[in-house]
Amino acid sequence: MARKCGAVKLRSCCDPLFEAPEVGRLVNLVMVSGKKTVAARIVYTALAMLSPDRRRSYELLMQALHNIKPSAEIRTRRMGGASYRVxxxxCSKRRMSLALRWLKSAAMRRRERYAHVRLYNEILDALSRRGGAVRQRDEVHRLAHANRAFSHSRRG
Structure with a gap:
């Protein structure tokens, strides 16, 4: 039996410095063991290294995230006892979530010594359409393109 009303969506917390939900979500993703102040310092330092002007650094972050956002993904669908990758x-919210997650994971896989330098360099790489996060997006797009023969069987 279906619910009468949908689940209540929680509002994402805005960042106090940039007043942007994307920066707040990035801080929450970078946070480890509840150390939000440390995570905020990492993100703010990386953004300050991009540009001393807050608005400009936020625009650069959003442009990097735009370069990372995927347009399609692969879902596994079972039909007739076989699994197909469709x-x-x-949706736009999931695109942003994936982009932020990929940016963080690609930055933390880098070899630099400090976390803010890793994040800064990954954002710069995303701006120039290279780096780990963009590579991951390209891999997802390549898989989606390879399996486009099954696109007719996706759920409506």
Whole structure:
């Protein structure tokens, strides 16, 4: 039986310095063991290294995230006892979530010594359309393109 009303969505917390939900979510993703102050310092330092002007650094971050956002993803669908990888469109909220997650994971895989330098360099790489996060997006797009023959069987 279906619910009468949908689940209540929680509002994402805005960042106090940039007043942007994307920066707040990035801080929460970078946070380890509840150390939000340390995570905020990492993100703010990386953004300050991008540009001393807050608005400009936020614009650069959003441009980097735009370069990372995927347009399609692969969903596994079972039909007739077989599993097929079906490409599917992604809503804008999930695109942003994946982009932030990929940016953070690619930055933390880098070899630099300090976390803010890793994040800064990954954002710069994303701006120039290279780096780990963009590579991951390209891999997802390549898989979706390879499995486009099954796109007719996705759920409506």
């Amino acid at each position: 490409p599917a469109e992604i």
